Amino acid sequence: MYDVIVIGGGPGGYVAAIRLTQLGKRVALIEKEELGGTCTNKGCIPTKALLTAAHLYTEMFSKAKKFGLKIDNISYDLAGIMKHMNKSITMSRKGIEYLMKKNKVDVYKGTGVIKDNHTVEIKETGETLQSEYLILAHGSVPTMFPPFSEIEGIWTSDDVFGMEKLPESVLIVGGGVIGVEFATFFSSFGKKVTIVELEEHILPNEDKDVAAEVKKSLIKKGVKIFEKTKVTEIKKIENEYKVTAASGDEILEITAEKILLAVGRKPNIPEDVKVLGVQIERGVVTDSTMKTNIDNVYAIGDIRGQIMLAHVAMLEGIVAAHNIAGETREMDYRAVPSIIFSNPEVATTGLKEKDLAPEKIIVGKFPVSANGRARTMEEREGFAKVIVDKETKKVLGFSIVSPSATDMIMEGVIAVKYGLTLEELTDSIHPHPTLTETILGAFEAAEGLPIHI
Numbered sequence: 228m229y230d231v232i233v234i235g236g237g238p239g240g241y242v243a244a245i246r247l248t249q250l251g252k253r254v255a256l257i258e259k260e261e262l263g264g265t266c267t268n269k270g271c272i273p274t275k276a277l278l279t280a281a282h283l284y285t286e287m288f289s290k291a292k293k294f295g296l297k298i299d300n301i302s303y304d305l306a307g308i309m310k311h312m313n314k315s316i317t318m319s320r321k322g323i324e325y326l327m328k329k330n331k332v333d334v335y336k337g338t339g340v341i342k343d344n345h346t347v348e349i350k351e352t353g354e355t356l357q358s359e360y361l362i363l364a365h366g367s368v369p370t371m372f373p374p375f376s377e378i379e380g381i382w383t384s385d386d387v388f389g390m391e392k393l394p395e396s397v398l399i400v401g402g403g404v405i406g407v408e409f410a411t412f413f414s415s416f417g418k419k420v421t422i423v424e425l426e427e428h429i430l431p432n433e434d435k436d437v438a439a440e441v442k443k444s445l446i447k448k449g450v451k452i453f454e455k456t457k458v459t460e461i462k463k464i465e466n467e468y469k470v471t472a473a474s475g476d477e478i479l480e481i482t483a484e485k486i487l488l489a490v491g492r493k494p495n496i497p498e499d500v501k502v503l504g505v506q507i508e509r510g511v512v513t514d515s516t517m518k519t520n521i522d523n524v525y526a527i528g529d530i531r532g533q534i535m536l537a538h539v540a541m542l543e544g545i546v547a548a549h550n551i552a553g554e555t556r557e558m559d560y561r562a563v564p565s566i567i568f569s570n571p572e573v574a575t576t577g578l579k580e581k582d583l584a585p586e587k588i589i590v591g592k593f594p595v596s597a598n599g600r601a602r603t604m605e606e607r608e609g610f611a612k613v614i615v616d617k618e619t620k621k622v623l624g625f626s627i628v629s630p631s632a633t634d635m636i637m638e639g640v641i642a643v644k645y646g647l648t649l650e651e652l653t654d655s656i657h658p659h660p661t662l663t664e665t666i667l668g669a670f671e672a673a674e675g676l677p678i679h680i
Contacts, residue, residue, distance in 0.1 A: 235364030237264020239528030243544030257339035281415035367529035398483035402429030517547035562644035574636035577624035577643035591673025
């Protein structure tokens, strides 16, 4: 008899399991594939490994001569890049396996089938486990639908990581985070990339100025971008795809060797979860403690269909663990960081300018081109932007488009989460010369007292 059974060994599930054992609970974790879930095996880690190689390749081509470095005959080996990617996956996975042993979590390899809210069967072995509590951490799967699902060979994000050669041309359907990251990767190696986005602009969840900066960078890499455009027909002819797309009254004809459908992911909700009786609205519904409508059943991560990010799933797992252990903790989603490993990178948190009344906020922006450290790096694209409540001067939101934006965003996260004011932030000394001074510049601009612009 276990205290808790966790179904799913992704970022939410394995973190919840570890925290529960730290809190004195006996825990079983069931995973049908590999520990680490989508993030480690088919998402965050492999994507960033590929993009790190692509970024270095681009840096050598575009900056070596400017830095006085002589590099001849630059080329790439996809097999070597994929080897680096697979090594990154394996090391991350083995790290999680070690943590399971260290924290004495019992790991079961197989498909966990829920029989009732206290009983789970391992499908492959028939073994039955019982517990006082269940945590549903089933994750998500790539979204696939007609006409894409009816055509042979169309990639989802999962499929890219098995490629044996780089296609000469790729049509990416969907200009969100996944689409932009893969467009960055393929275009870095000189491949012909086209993005088709249904919404008004790529990165539709971001402010227009953020999306515009990324779009400008991608176009410089040769990426063709069609916004407010819908794919209407696909034909596979020999070794390529013929695609028809509608952009208003204009009909586009696009040819590509491969098509990547990158329109997001959907919660993985198997039949046994539905039969269990948890409330489902797109994903499994929980309260702020991560509890479902069934008292002893919790749900975390992508199965909820809300903010489908690994770092959110991790904190949801910790919150669920503490509540199961008898404490009271609630999730606070006000300052969730969202990051995109484009080039330049994008990182945002808090409220967006597009969602707020202009007369109630102050917006401060500072360009990367005016930053001393950026000049030493031969970087000019991007900016830092802060959104401040006009009355209280508290920081409401933050956006960075810049090299290392994904690492710099934590200052914005802390500012939004704890309601820091402009004065508190401008009174904090930022090290010089660093890219973080773009953040200080945005704060100063919001005060109406910019120094370096």
